Amino acid sequence: MTGPGSSLPRTREEPHDQTRDQTHDQEHALTPAPEARPAARAAAIEAVEVTRSYRFGDTTVDALRGVSFTVAEGEYTAIVGPSGSGKSTLMHLLGCLDRPTSGVLRVGGRDVATLSDAELAQLRNQEIGFVFQAFQLLPRSSAMDNVALPLLYRGVKAPERRELAAAALRSVNLGHRLTHRPTQMSGGEQQRVAIARALVGSPRILLADEPTGNLDTKNGAEVMRILEELNSERGVAVVLVTHDDEVAARARRQVRVRDGLIERDTAAGGGA
Structure with missing residues (x-):
């Protein structure tokens, strides 16, 4: 028993272990925080074992022989190969200008084999823009009328068509050529008109077939x-x-086609 004026006994304190705290901190510092994985992009185009054969009398030509690959939304891909490799046939299929002989081809998530001709035309008009080597412009129509043509097929009213076409031409630095015809333009200007026509409908996919060839x-x-x-x-x-x-090297991904097959795909680690 303690008397008056006595102090209460102190509780014995454990010495602070700084070494233990430092070790704990180091362990946490050395443990990397989990990295957030980027969300996978949806497929704009998906081909699974796609073939395309043509009959010429008694002869069958296999232009594509089981092609499988996917183009993600927002991807920049070059399909490269020599003449006769099958790359143009593949382009026509990807653009819904033709149907595969076998296999599955999805464009914008839709299986093209299940679509009617009218539905394919609608898919092309709404989802895909085309740029061709030969420009494919109407020679007697102005640049603005050429660019507005896809919107006409969509049923867009004339004032809005003109506004959108003019904006598309300005975006390719042709605002001064709105009323000029293709015959009044250089080859480079004509190809830029073709690009404006391809983008005027805000497509998710743009297919360019030898756009610099001419x-x-x-x-x-x-x-x-x-x-x-x-x-x-x-x-x-x-x-x-x-x-x-x-030209192909400027794309982030190159798909090399030869004899109707994919010979190399840099997205699959096949090298440049």
């Missing part, structure tokens, strides 16, 4: 710059078909 180096570089900008800034999935390795 152009000189300067105009070809400008066309490639525009395509790359559409991909990087607008998120359009660009599929570029070419036989030119230098």
Whole structure:
């Protein structure tokens, strides 16, 4: 018993273990935080064992022989190969301009084999923009009328068609050529009109078949710059078909086609 004025006994304190705290901190510092995985992008185009054969009398030509690959939304892909490799046939299938002989082809999530001709035409008009080597412009129509044509098929009213077409032409630096006809333009300008026509409907997919084939180096570089900008800034999935390795190298992914088969795909670790 303690007397008056006595202090209560102190509780014995454990010495603070700084070494233990430092070890604990080091263990946590060395443990990396889990990285957030980017969400997988949806497939804009999906081909599974796609074939395409043509009959010429008693002869069958197998243009594609079991092609499988996927193009994600917002991806920039070059399909490259020599003449006769099957790349143009593949382009026609991806653009819903033809149907595969066998296999599954989905564009914008829709199985093209299940669609009627009218539904395929609607899919092309709403989801896909086309750029061809030969421009495919109406020679007697103005640049603005050429660009507005896909909107006419959609039933867009004339004032809105003109407004959207003019905006598309300005986006490819042709605001000063709205009323000019193709015959009044250079090859590079005509191809830019074709690009404006392809993008006026805000497609998710743009298919470009040898877009620089008829152009000189300067105009070809400008066309490639525009395509790359559409991909990087607008998120359009660009599929570029070419036989030119230098053009193909500008895409983030190269799919090499030979004899109707995919010979190499850089997305699958096949190298450049």
